[in-house]
Amino acid sequence: MLSTRLTRWLRPALPFIAALVLGACNTVTRAPDPIKDAPRADAATVIVSITANTTLVRGFNNLIVQQVTPSGAQKPGEQHALNQIAPGLSRDTALFVGMLPEGEYEFAHFSDTTSNRRIDLGAGSRELIGRFKVARGQTVDLGRLVLTPVSLKVVIGRSIKITSNKPLIDRYAPEYATLFKNGTVAGWSGPRHADDNVEAFALSRPVGFDHPVEADDGTLLGASRLGSVILRTPKAQWRAVRSPGLESLLDVMPVKTNDAVLLAVGEFNTLLRLPPGGHDFVPMNTGNLPAGNLVFIAGDEVHGWYVAQQRKDELTIYRSLFLENGDWQPVRKESVGFSFWSGQDMFWPWRRADGFSYATSDGKLNHLDYASGQWRSMTAPKERHISNIVANPDGSLGILVPGGSGLAGMFAELYLSQDQGKTWTEVKPKNSVRESPPMRLRSGTMLVRSIEMLTNVELNASKDGGQTWLPRKERTRGTLTALPSGRLVSVETGSIFSVNLSTDEGDTWRTGYTDFDMPSEASTKK
Numbered sequence: 001m002l003s004t005r006l007t008r009w010l011r012p013a014l015p016f017i018a019a020l021v022l023g024a025c026n027t028v029t030r031a032p033d034p035i036k037d038a039p040r041a042d043a044a045t046v047i048v049s050i051t052a053n054t055t056l057v058r059g060f061n062n063l064i065v066q067q068v069t070p071s072g073a074q075k076p077g078e079q080h081a082l083n084q085i086a087p088g089l090s091r092d093t094a095l096f097v098g099m100l101p102e103g104e105y106e107f108a109h110f111s112d113t114t115s116n117r118r119i120d121l122g123a124g125s126r127e128l129i130g131r132f133k134v135a136r137g138q139t140v141d142l143g144r145l146v147l148t149p150v151s152l153k154v155v156i157g158r159s160i161k162i163t164s165n166k167p168l169i170d171r172y173a174p175e176y177a178t179l180f181k182n183g184t185v186a187g188w189s190g191p192r193h194a195d196d197n198v199e200a201f202a203l204s205r206p207v208g209f210d211h212p213v214e215a216d217d218g219t220l221l222g223a224s225r226l227g228s229v230i231l232r233t234p235k236a237q238w239r240a241v242r243s244p245g246l247e248s249l250l251d252v253m254p255v256k257t258n259d260a261v262l263l264a265v266g267e268f269n270t271l272l273r274l275p276p277g278g279h280d281f282v283p284m285n286t287g288n289l290p291a292g293n294l295v296f297i298a299g300d301e302v303h304g305w306y307v308a309q310q311r312k313d314e315l316t317i318y319r320s321l322f323l324e325n326g327d328w329q330p331v332r333k334e335s336v337g338f339s340f341w342s343g344q345d346m347f348w349p350w351r352r353a354d355g356f357s358y359a360t361s362d363g364k365l366n367h368l369d370y371a372s373g374q375w376r377s378m379t380a381p382k383e384r385h386i387s388n389i390v391a392n393p394d395g396s397l398g399i400l401v402p403g404g405s406g407l408a409g410m411f412a413e414l415y416l417s418q419d420q421g422k423t424w425t426e427v428k429p430k431n432s433v434r435e436s437p438p439m440r441l442r443s444g445t446m447l448v449r450s451i452e453m454l455t456n457v458e459l460n461a462s463k464d465g466g467q468t469w470l471p472r473k474e475r476t477r478g479t480l481t482a483l484p485s486g487r488l489v490s491v492e493t494g495s496i497f498s499v500n501l502s503t504d505e506g507d508t509w510r511t512g513y514t515d516f517d518m519p520s521e522a523s524t525k526k
Contacts, residue, residue, distance in 0.1 A: 028064050028079040031098025035176055043099040044134035045179055046082065046187070047165050048142040050110065050156075051093045051246050053202045053225050054149055055493035057112035059094040061087065066108040067101070068131060079108055086173040088312045090267035090293060092225055092248045093144075095168055097176060104189060106131045110147070110156075119147075119154060128196055129156055131189040139179050140187035141165055144246065146226075148202035149515050152495055157198025158188075161246055171268065171291050202226055205515045206240060207497045208248065211296075214483040215254040221262070222491070222499065223249040227281070229264050230499075230513060238513050243272050243281040250295045253351070257301055263323070265294035265307060271323065287326040289318065296349040298356035303370035306356065308349060310336065315347055317358075332375075334360055350391035357420065359389045365397075365421040378421030387412060390437045393484045394444075397421055398437035414438050414448060427466050438466075439482050445505050447472075447488075449480065459506050472506045480506075 032038070034045045050060055061084050067077030082098035089095065106126045111118035121129070134140050144162035147154055163186075169176045209222030209230055220232040227243035229252045241262065243249075249266035260273035264281060269289055272281035292309040299305035304321050307328070315334045320326030336346040349358040357367045363380040380386050384401040392398055396416050403411035412434045415424040427438045433451040440446045446462045448469075457477055460469040478490030478500060488502040490509060498514035 028081045031080040031082050031100055033083045033085075034097060034099050034179060037099070040099055042136050043101055044136055044138040044140055045097065046100055046105075046132075046134060046140045046142065047095075047097050047169070047179065047184075048082070048145065049093055049095045049162070049165050049168060050145040050147060051159070051162075051226070052147045053092070053205075053207050054147065054154070055207055055497055056495065057115050057117055059090060059092050060110045060112050061094060062109070062111040062113065062118075063094075063096045063107070064109040065100070065105045068104040068106055077103075077105075080105075085176060089168075089172040089291075090248065091250070093168075093246070093267065095165060095173065097179070100134050102134060102136050104131050104133045107145075107156075119156070121156070125156060128193050128198075129158065130193060132187040133189050134187060138187075139182065139184045141180075141184040142187055146199045146202050146246070148198060148205065149207065149497075150201070151516055155198050155201075157196040158192050159199050159246065160192075161199065161244070168268075203228070203240075203242070206230060207515050209489075209491045209499045209513070210249075211251045212481045212483070212489045212491070213252060213254065214485060214487075218485060219254075220483070220487075220489070220501075221252050221254065222489075223252045223264060223266065225249075227266075227270075229262065229281075232512060236512075241274055241279070241281060243270065243283065245270070245283075250293070251297055253297050255300070263297055265297045267293045269294055269309070271297075271307075273323070284323055285325040287320065287324075287328060289326070289328045292316075295347075296358075298349075298351050300370070303373075306331075306368075308347070308358070332366070336360070348386075348389050352391075357391070359386055361386050363401075365389075367420055376420075380421075381413070381415045381424040381426075384413075388437050390439055390480075390482075392440045393482050393486075394440055394442045396440050398427075398439055399424070400434060400437040416440065416446075429460055429462075429466070430469050436480060439480060441482055441486060441505060442484070443486065443505070447480070447482075447506055461505060461507075474508050476500055476506075476509055 063082045064079050066079045069077040082096035085095050085097050107121055107129055109120055141164055144159035146159050147156045166180050203226055206224040206226045206228040208224040212222045218234040222230050224230045225248045227245045227247050228240040230240055232238050247267040247270045249264045252264045255263055261276050262274035264272045269286045271284040271286050274281055292311040294307050295310050296308035304319050305323050306319050308317050315336045316330050317332040318328040319331050320328045346361050355368045355370045359365045363383055363385050365378040367376045380401050388400040390398045396418050399415050401413050403413050414427040416427055416438050417424050429448045429450055436449040438446055438448050449459050451457055459472040462469045476490040478492035481489045488506050490500040492498045496516045499512050500509045501512045502509050
């Protein structure tokens with residue numbers, strides 16, 4: 001049930017809330033592509049994008065609209081599927097184009113075939129978004145739609161921030177830029193619904209806490225969606241630092257330069273800095289970087305700056321002496337798969353005091369030394385593939401590699417390295433089904449998550465180097481990160497998103513931030 005605070009935000013919109021469900025859409029007619037298919041004089045071109053503020057989908061890849069029929073019509077209007085263009089242009093935003101016959105339309109379905117989830121819009125949800133009209137020969141640009149969870153449901157509305165898709169198309173689908181040569185029309189049948197507070201609500205609850213890091217003063221930071229970095233101050237206050245856009249941010253880095261205390265990178269080559277004493281991110285010019293998604297940043301003003309950029313199944317590391325309007329030169333290339341977006345494999349980067357490192361699932365570990373500019377390469381134990389790897393606060397590396405049976409976590413092997421992967425020591429917890437690499441804290445306590453009796457997930461701790469193991473009192477299923485201060489962060493995704501904290505080495509947990517309507521340390525504020 002929505003609390004008083006959330007009800008104030010979305011009380012008028014409650015009838016418009018929909019469910020995000022499993023399943024597939026009904027058969028519909030595909031709308032012709034205005035670039036790839038034969039032109040149609042009796043049709044109009046429609047352009048729309050949607051940003052999803054949820055971990056349940058990786059951006060929608062199907063969008064269906066339905067023609068509005070006159071009142072009393074014997075059958076519903078025809079449904080048309082718009083074409084997704086430039087797939088893989090981002091993690092959470094999708095762009096659609098299609099030619100539609102003249103008439104009035106409303107949105108009917110959104111779906112993501114990767115996660116096999118869809119949204120069927122009821123009358124209330126369709127009313128909140130509104131209808132749009134097209135006339136032959138027009139190019140109709142509907143701007144951006146925003147989807148966000150409200151507890152266990154979702155709601156969709158129009159964006160105020162992003163009202164044109166031209167910048168997105170110019171950058172990521174230039175072959176479609178000709179659609180704008182004769183101008184566009186907004187197309188909406190009426191103004192935004194008076195109760196459409198969806199974007200504002202989404203910005204108050206961004207979902208995501210990627211690559212958690214800890215600043216020198218103890219501030220906890222994580223990259224999130226909707227142009228936000230979520231932070232927890234040393235006084236346990238949670239708030240968001242935002243950019244002018246709605247792009248998903250994928251990495252954040254505390255720095256100490258004359259013009260920045262934080263750097264953040266994300267989709268659409270987003271590169272941001274937070275000025276000292278500032279409250280909002282300032283976009284930076286990315287110079288000669290080709291179009292792509294920035295997933296990692298490292299470096300400093302002395303040794304230069306490095307970014308990792310993903311373009312579909314290729315990842316490139318670039319270097320530039322300067323961040324603003326940089327001259328970015330490629331220094332490394334790697335192949336990554338679609339599962340890269342799951343955050344669970346293919347590419348794991350981490351920063352060190354004297355450089356940075358990354359690992360890939362083919363079993364290679366690569367380390368850059370800033371001072372010399374030289375790379376060193378290591379291999380996983382027994383030259384096996386890597387299922388997961390963590391850089392621990394005490395400087396060690398923990399790694400999870402497939403066992404001899406090759407059955408995912410079944411009989412997987414765990415190892416620790418004190419020398420960045422040059423040598424490895426096996427860790428043998430009591431359970432044979434292992435879910436995570438060994439994590440060792442600065443206190444010397446070692447933590448391993450495993451599965452007991454094939455059902456119960458346990459976090460086990462050892463204080464004697466792995467000789468004996470004891471289960472922790474409370475369980476958490478989230479992705480674990482150990483921080484230099486000794487705190488642990490568990491980021492749980494799914495129908496409910498939460499960031500949970502432990503100050504006793506994983507024995508007990510407290511919810512610090514969540515998108516669900518329940519008490520937490522504090523709400524997220526600007």
